[in-house]
Amino acid sequence: MSSQTTSYLLYGLLGLVLLIWIISRQVGERTWTPRRLAIMPLIFVVAAVVNGKTLGHDLSTGLAVGLFVAGLVLAVLLGLARSATMAVRPGSDNSVVTRGNGWTIGLWLVSIAVRVGLAFGASSLGAPEGMAEAMLFAAVTIGAQNLVVARRGGLLGAVPQRV
Secondary structure (H helix, E strand, O other): OOHHHHHHHHHHHHHHHHHHHHHHHHHOOEEEHHHHHHHHHHHHHHHHHOHHHHHHOOOOHHHHHHHHHHHHHHHHHHHHHHHOOOOEEEEOOOOOOOOHHHHHHHHHHHHHHHHHHHHHHHHHHOOOOOOHHHHHHHHHHHHHHHHHHHHHHHOOOOOOOOO
């Protein structure tokens, strides 16, 4: 097994553990501050920058750019859909309390399947993606979800919505 294959397997395993952790935190009741809502998308942006050494090459064709943009649009839509499945209420001290459900888990699985499908599709079309694209997809989908949760919970100046 080559070192590159080993590296990909380790990244994949780490990503799987991280996804399980993220999804499990979405199902139980959680209290979120604005800082906590922002931290995970920012971590994924940093991971994208760190792993972005191949991003410029990967986006060197119109097809690659189109697939990248389509992936980000899908990431936003999936984040919005997941946020709609979550019960949200204002918490104390500038926080919001959320609780996901089976639909939230289902949409996370759809999100993962879409991302994997995009990666395989891009590769089969001759526009292989790097790790940075996956990290940006995660940052955008979690960021979109958290933005709606923050708004629904009244953290962005909106009147809290009771669900």
